[in-house]
Every structure is written in structure tokens, then in C-alpha cells.
Amino acid sequence: MVRSLVSTAWRQRLVALLGVVALALTVPPAFGAPTVPAQIKSVLKIAKRADKNASAALKLAKTSATTPASSVGATGPKGDTGAAGPAGVVGATGAPGAQGDTGAAGANGAPGVKGDTGLTGATGATGATGPAGAPAPAGAGSKGFVDKLGGEIGLITGGEDILLIPTPGAGSYVVTATIEFRADGADSPTCSLSGATEFDSTTIANVYQNTRATMTLNGAATIGAGDDLKLHCLSVGDNQLKATRANLTAISVGTLTVAPTTP
Secondary structure: OHHHHHHHHHHHHHHHHHHHHHHHHHOOOOOOOOOHHHHHHHHHHHHHHHHHHHHHHHHHHHHHHHOOOOOOOOOOOOOOOOOOOOOOOOOOOOOOOOOOOOOOOOOOOOOOOOOOOOOOOOOOOOOOOOOOOOOOOOOOOOOEEEEEOOOOEEOOOOOEEEEEEOOOOOEEEEEEEEEEEEEOOOEOOEEEEEOOOEEEEEEOOOEOOOOEEEEEEEEEEEEOOOOOEEEEEEOOOOOOEEEEEEEEEEEEEOOOOOOOOOO
16 A cells, blocks of 8 residues: 555656656747746646655554554444335236135024915826716605596686596606687686695686687695695686696606795
8 A cells, every 4th residue: 555655656756757748848938827937836846845745644654554453333323214115016916815614604584475376287188087986865756647638628707627646656756737728718727736735826818719728737736645746727717618638647766855935
């Protein structure tokens, strides 16, 4: 280091001298400018100052070489923490974690609103015929009786039996009768059906002279073993009406239920 400082001082002196000499030889002084001797004096002054600086540097170098280095001082206090830097770039998303365990089943929700009725399905195939049922018990035998008028009979005021089915037997019967009248004079016939008692009766209010009229009677009766079934007719006047046709039919039935009369 000492050698470097001395060398630098001498180089400064030599450069100053050479500069003055070169200037004096090449540049004549301008009008009013300093003369060469004045310039040389100025350069020598600079050189003298450089020499003085070199001597001082040499002396400092010698002193530094002989003086031991001082010990390192204690570490100074830690400075304040600087401001936080800007946030870094967000890293890439990590891989998905493993699937967690299935949680417990939640509570059942409230019942939904009843939906619309669906379309009617197609009709199913007809099922196989079931086994035949047991035969029904045989019913009681039925009997039928008929009586017809063989000729004309004149009606009288006292009345008479036109047709008769004698003692058909105890039981229940459905009975019907049909009579046709011819009027030689105007009259009004009344006829009835009876067994043990009378069970139907009909009247034709007016049968005019030289006209015909038809009467129909029907009913149900239950009679005893010795009772007859009869068609009985009478008129207002004697022999004004003639019964020209008549039929009496009685059919026995096992059970007879008579419906109440409609008002």
C-alpha cells in the first residue's frame, strides 16, 4: 500500500513537469496571457504541492504498517424489520384428497302431494272358467189348469159362473181370465175371480148396443184342497150382454209373494 501511494505521488509530479514543458515549446503565449516563466512557476507550485502530498502519504503508510489493528467493535443493535414484500403467486391446486366416509342417513322428508290418477291399464285376459257348482235341489213340480167357454152365455142381473176350474188342489196359483162381450142392448158388465175368497174384480162402465168389449182379469190366490177357481159375471140388465169368448187359466207355483198394491 505504501509503495502504491509513493508511486502515485511521483507520477503526479512528472506529469505536471512534462505538461509545462510541452506547453512552453508548442504554444506561444497569447496577447495578455501569462508568460512561460509564469506558467512554469505555477506548474512547479503544483508539483511542490503533489510532493508534499506524497510525503504525507508515505508517512501515513509507515505509521499504518507499524500500528497494530484495533479490535472489532461489538455488534450493533438489530435494525427494524423491513416492510412485508408483495404476496407471491398462488401455487397450483393440489390433488383431491381421498373420499370421506358416508354420513348417516338424513331424516325422511314430508310426504309429497298425491299425484294425478294414472291412465287405466289395458283389460286383462279373461280368466279360466271355474269349476261347475253343485246341482240345485229339484223344485216342486208345477201344474196348469185351463177352462174355456164352449158357447155364448147371456149375463143376468143375479150373476152366474161363466168358467170353473174345480178343485185344482191345495196350493198357490197365478190366475188370469179373458172375456169378450157382445151387446144386444147397452149394459155394464162386472166380473170377478175367486177361490176360497174373491181376489180380483173389474167393471166396464158402458158397452153400447151392437158393439163388442173385452175384459181381462188376473191375480194370485192360495186355496185349500176342496176350493174351486171361478170366473163369475153379472150385468145391470138381463140378457143384454152375451159372453161369446172366455178363457180361465191357473198355474200352481211353489212360493207365492204378493207385492203390495200401488196407490
